[in-house]
Amino acid sequence: MTPEDERWTESCSSPVFVHNPHLEEMKDDILYHFGLGTGTHNLPAMFGDVKFVCVGGSPWRMKSFTEYIAAELRMEDPKSEYPNICAGTDRYAMYKVGPVLSVSHGMGIPSIAIMLHELIKLLHHAHCTDVTIVRIGTSGGIGLQPGTVVVTKQSMDATFLPKFEQVILGKTVVRNTDLDPSLAEELLQCSKKLNQFETVIGNTMCTLDFYEGQARLDGAFCSYTEKDKQDYLNKASEAGVCNIEMESSVFAAMCKLSGLRAAVVCVTLLDRLNGDQLNNSQDVLHTYQQRPQILVGYYIKEQLKKMSRS
Amino acid sequence: MTPEDERWTESCSSPVFVHNPHLEEMKDDILYHFGLGTGTHNLPAMFGDVKFVCVGGSPWRMKSFTEYIAAELRMEDPKSEYPNICAGTDRYAMYKVGPVLSVSHGMGIPSIAIMLHELIKLLHHAHCTDVTIVRIGTSGGIGLQPGTVVVTKQSMDATFLPKFEQVILGKTVVRNTDLDPSLAEELLQCSKKLNQFETVIGNTMCTLDFYEGQARLDGAFCSYTEKDKQDYLNKASEAGVCNIEMESSVFAAMCKLSGLRAAVVCVTLLDRLNGDQLNNSQDVLHTYQQRPQILVGYYIKEQLKKMSRS
Numbered sequence: 001m002t003p004e005d006e007r008w009t010e011s012c013s014s015p016v017f018v019h020n021p022h023l024e025e026m027k028d029d030i031l032y033h034f035g036l037g038t039g040t041h042n043l044p045a046m047f048g049d050v051k052f053v054c055v056g057g058s059p060w061r062m063k064s065f066t067e068y069i070a071a072e073l074r075m076e077d078p079k080s081e082y083p084n085i086c087a088g089t090d091r092y093a094m095y096k097v098g099p100v101l102s103v104s105h106g107m108g109i110p111s112i113a114i115m116l117h118e119l120i121k122l123l124h125h126a127h128c129t130d131v132t133i134v135r136i137g138t139s140g141g142i143g144l145q146p147g148t149v150v151v152t153k154q155s156m157d158a159t160f161l162p163k164f165e166q167v168i169l170g171k172t173v174v175r176n177t178d179l180d181p182s183l184a185e186e187l188l189q190c191s192k193k194l195n196q197f198e199t200v201i202g203n204t205m206c207t208l209d210f211y212e213g214q215a216r217l218d219g220a221f222c223s224y225t226e227k228d229k230q231d232y233l234n235k236a237s238e239a240g241v242c243n244i245e246m247e248s249s250v251f252a253a254m255c256k257l258s259g260l261r262a263a264v265v266c267v268t269l270l271d272r273l274n275g276d277q278l279n280n281s282q283d284v285l286h287t288y289q290q291r292p293q294i295l296v297g298y299y300i301k302e303q304l305k306k307m308s309r310s
Numbered sequence: 311m312t313p314e315d316e317r318w319t320e321s322c323s324s325p326v327f328v329h330n331p332h333l334e335e336m337k338d339d340i341l342y343h344f345g346l347g348t349g350t351h352n353l354p355a356m357f358g359d360v361k362f363v364c365v366g367g368s369p370w371r372m373k374s375f376t377e378y379i380a381a382e383l384r385m386e387d388p389k390s391e392y393p394n395i396c397a398g399t400d401r402y403a404m405y406k407v408g409p410v411l412s413v414s415h416g417m418g419i420p421s422i423a424i425m426l427h428e429l430i431k432l433l434h435h436a437h438c439t440d441v442t443i444v445r446i447g448t449s450g451g452i453g454l455q456p457g458t459v460v461v462t463k464q465s466m467d468a469t470f471l472p473k474f475e476q477v478i479l480g481k482t483v484v485r486n487t488d489l490d491p492s493l494a495e496e497l498l499q500c501s502k503k504l505n506q507f508e509t510v511i512g513n514t515m516c517t518l519d520f521y522e523g524q525a526r527l528d529g530a531f532c533s534y535t536e537k538d539k540q541d542y543l544n545k546a547s548e549a550g551v552c553n554i555e556m557e558s559s560v561f562a563a564m565c566k567l568s569g570l571r572a573a574v575v576c577v578t579l580l581d582r583l584n585g586d587q588l589n590n591s592q593d594v595l596h597t598y599q600q601r602p603q604i605l606v607g608y609y610i611k612e613q614l615k616k617m618s619r620s
Binding site: 030033088106116117121160166220221228235254282 | 329333336338339340343367398418419420423424426427428430434468469480517519520521522523525527529531532538564588
């Protein structure tokens with residue numbers, strides 16, 4: 001046990017784990033894609049109080065979430081523009097309001113994986129404890145009314161198996177994609193209290209491609225029929241898949257490895273059984289995209305109330 | 311043969327192919343992640359003259375490339391700010407100067423694949439012909455002086471095989487990752503004429519992850535030793551791998567399928583045999599990142615000179 005491990009044990013709080021003996025030997029750690037580092041930034045001072053991390057694909061959406069949560073928590077600063085903490089790079093955007101960190105991750109497993117490696121190291125270097133992390137995203141639904149919010153039970157691959165395959169030194173390692181079931185249930189209860197939109201708990205399929213990988217008929221290439229597509233999506237539905245996106249599997253796997261309490265909350269922008277193109281108006285799509293923010297914002301507010309009482 | 315196919319054959323010019331019979335049946339095509347569409351934009355008028363497309367991960371870098379190429383081609387407009395054609399979305403950024411289109415693609419195979427599906431459809435809808443496409447990117451080198459530019463011969467996977475695996479309806483389809491050998495050779499000759507930095511032709515390994523997937527010792531998780539890492543990179547080197555990045559395989563596969571003449575030109579930011587962290591100064595890294603732009607800018611200028619003579 002290192003002195004640091006002992007400190008965490010004594011305080012009964014849950015740290016953010018890295019599993020890399022080499023990190024201890026490094027003088028500095030450059031978090032390149034954040035434009036941050038242990039040698040250039042005081043990470044404990046900047047991030048030590050973080051208790052909630054919300055991540056999503058679009059940088060605009062993560063800035064808008066920050067503005068929303070600041071207002072909800074009555075922490076808004078009318079003079080402040082909520083500066084992008086990662087302003088030195090254009091790979092990701094990061095914002096912070098009180099104990100809530102908001103980070104964009106781009107699209108797809110590789111993009112979110114780079115962000116999570118550096119985020120987990122950041123939270124570790126900053127000595128954060130008891131952190132809850134939620135991905136608030138968009139997805140295609142299967143058999144759900146567009147605008148329904150799905151809280152992920154299990155993240156599944158394109159063959160409907162709950163696993164994530166990580167290639168290490170050219171060999172495939174299979175990782176578990178379990179998410180925190182109690183957190184999912186708490187989020188569902190929050191949605192019931194809010195009573196503004198439909199929320200369900202279900203499985204989420206995570207693919208490496210948006211067009212052929214999700215059986216869309218509208219990509220540059222398509223070698224299958226409408227019937228092939230419907231058969232595939234129906235099989236997914238039989239395996240409990242409620243929605244399809246592109247980041248949940250590696251998110252679940254990496255959060256589990258690092259001891260972060262994690263959830264995936266995605267709104268469905270369309271019902272894939274009825275089409276492939278996102279042809280709703282921008283206004284409607286924008287309203288849908290706010291729903292995961294509203295749900296997670298409500299959850300965070302409730303949690304902070306509980307913490308202040310205890 | 312459709313009337314459109316006949317038109318291309320008669321004119322002896324090479325179109326951009328889509329392989330999707332469903333597209334013909336669609337009234338409109340929404341290119342969602344570009345914020346463009348056939349029903350809302352006159353794509354032939356906006357893009358019909360495009361002959362060169364340059365793509366790269368970072369939106370800032372693709373804007374800077376546009377400014378650079380505008381100056382090189384003496385097409386700069388002192389009043390113009392080179393507006394982002396995809397301003398309606400923050401998923402990708404797109405700029406155009408004369409016959410040169412510049413598009414960002416984010417990080418990783420899924421992110422560039424979404425962009426390429428929509429780009430190939432865009433070029434097809436715009437009736438573009440004889441298009442050359444180049445990815446100008448960054449990479450980690452193996453045994454090369456940092457700052458060396460690598461023009462990719464073959465894109466290889468993490469087991470050093472020249473293939474890309476696309477999952478379609480849950481089944482894996484293997485695609486060829488050949489790039490245009492004559493274009494690679496022309497780019498090498500351009501570099502010799504320029505004589506500003508070292509350029510080599512070699513194989514490029516394309517991975518799904520930046521940390522564990524590239525045998526880095528500085529991720530949040532690492533279960534192998536420095537010796538394991540060196541053994542893996544040495545095996546890659548024996549297979550002809552000169553550099554490692556995260557987009558070339560799907561780029562090569564999709565460009566080949568659509569008949570685009572394609573090249574991958576990446577600068578190496580570090581020698582992975584000597585380390586994992588990007589600890590050079592921002593100035594040095596910035597200078598390195600300009601090299602693919604300079605090389606491809608020179609190539610485009612030479613090609614346009616030839617076209618104007620013929």
